[in-house]
Amino acid sequence: MSLSKSKCTRCEESCGKGKASVDVIRKLEAAFDKLASSNSTSLLKRYLTRTIFDDLKTRKTSFGSTLLDCIQSGLENFDSSIGVYAADPECYSLFAELFDPIIEAYHGFKKSDRQPPTAWGPVDTFANLDPKDEYIVSTRIRCCRTVKGYPFNPCMAADHYREIERQIVSVLNELSGEYRGIYHPLTGMPKDVQQNLIDSHYLFKEGDRFLQSANACRHWPTGRGIFFNDKKTFLVWVCEEDHLRIMCMQPGGNVGEVYRRLVGAVTELEKKLTFIRSDRFGYVTFCPTNLGTTIRASVHIKLPKLASNMDKLKNLAEKYHLQVRGTAGEHTESEGGVYDLSNKRRLGLTEHEVMKEMYTGISEILKHEKSAK
Template sequence: MNAIRLARTVTKCYSMRSYSMAPCEILELLEAGYQRLAESDSQSLLKKHLTKSIFDKLKTKVTPSYCSTLLDCIQSGLCNHDSAVGIYAPDPEAYKTFADIFDPIISDIHKGFGKANKHPASCYGYGADFPNLDPEQKYVVSTRVRCARSIQDFPFNPCLSEEDYRNLECMISKVLLTFCHEHSGKYLPLKGMDKEVQKKLIDNHYLFKEGDRFLQAANASRFWPTGRGIFMNRDRTFMVWVNEEDHIRVISMERGGDLGRAYERMIIGLESLAFSLKFSCDKRLGNLTFCPSNLGNTIRASVHIRLPHIGKDKAKLEELAGKHNLQVRGTSGEHSEAKDGVYDISNKRRMGLTEYQTIGEMHKGISALIEAECRESSKK
């Protein structure tokens, strides 16, 4: 069954979500999809960890409040055998109901964060503790810090109704429009947005876009563009995405290498939202998100940085970055090339450490890369 037909079938079942176990139609789809995955050459974490015994144990289960099934969790991975992970949480309860498959995948993604581990309470600290990485702007082109949040008492994308999307957008945008000083700005709903304005925002890497096949297969693009939008401050250094992959994505950007300033701006925006909105959290996993890769403190800090000398040996660059728990990508992200020696470097760890510790680790790692680049350039 292709992704479109599968999504339509699952969507049809949403209208009767009052069952205590997965209905026969869902079980048939699960059995067929699991068989194809088992016979495939997929390298996904889903295939690695979804043994037949775990599959049989989970296939009839549903989450208590939202009646989400195992199919809601794994349908993207069943449709896309080239997925790296292959699983999403359709609602906050899925992480416990389907813990037998989520826990080992979380441990793989977050490098050893197992059942015995507990994510620490939030601790933001101060952005001022992190001096500018590159005051002369010789190396760092730009800096970006983002985090994700989900609103309590709402499921995630696959289980949201059209009314849910509207209600979430209304709740979130109402709070955003109270922001003042550096954070004040405008909310632009995606529905009714001028196509040229939309294209320009996407081309400038401010706005998300529809069409991700992994999210579509996970039923995360329903009722598009209802309930989606972007909030931007006047300087376009602070943004909030509404109902893209998660309910909220808070983004702070800065030209050059002032990681501390970008982080501080994000903290203020996030805490302003938290004053009026309650977020979904778990005592062990931290902040709950649609994709298990974003659990914990949800922080992704990244820099675009010029590394023309140490970047010539990609293996050594990867090795050095790995020592500091950093991920190396091309200029335009994963699977892209580094244009003019500019790489996208981001933190790997976001579970088991606080927000402050994540930014501290990132700051130390980028400093090490700059020092290594300086040493190599002085040899030439």
């Protein structure tokens, strides 16, 4: 049976929906003044006005989450671009006066908008973007899911992590065919094995300061781990940033093959696990940037000509609704001239529309690279 409450990160009592403690409000007041006087350009600073702050600072969800649990990362990192995380699924409604404008600014998704129903579409729509293997090193598509009945990292107790891990692993162990694999818990994993998986871009790691400040690394490494098949073309991260991160990947640019594998994997997991899906936001996630389909479809790609002018590359990416990241993901640099290009939009589109946007964008980027002098 799942736990429905946990100890809040900012107060010691297990608590139901009500008011934040005096200590939490005191910390919020001090931190708000520092943010207001800072040179931060985060969406948190832009939209957390004094009026909204005063309205939200005393609120608390049934899981015990407060405004402080949602904004502590942005309060500690003034260079954040967003600065907010949902401490539990209820935060999107209880603190809507803050989340709604941030979500609109990032996604262009208005308060009156609704996420369309799940629609994977025909998987054979997408072909190999780079059949000669000249540019694309690898393709990866992932999506996130939240198990019903639990908060997110800032308000998760050690037992939450263990319960979620047990539920997910029991289902993963029943998979067959190309999805059959082995679960590797972080607890007890040899350091050399762990580092090898990290260096190969298969495994997540602790240490991102934005997630650390958001209290997303509680009870580390309890309840965390990675499941993968023999070929490492199907992987599941358990309790990293979200409860589940389901991903499929392989060398080269065959987007259609990777997408087909992901759709099949998610379909199988949904038969045994209950995930939270909001009529408004689609699949609910820890970070508001991942709401909606939660899909991030990316390629590791070599673009020597375009990369010689990063402003041009980033402008092109923006034109096609793509993001440019370093090889190891967000907040990292390129390695060996290889960049990570992925879709930026996840909310307000169907799964198939997200994939089509990514596929078209990468196709156009490749045309520009081939024609560049």
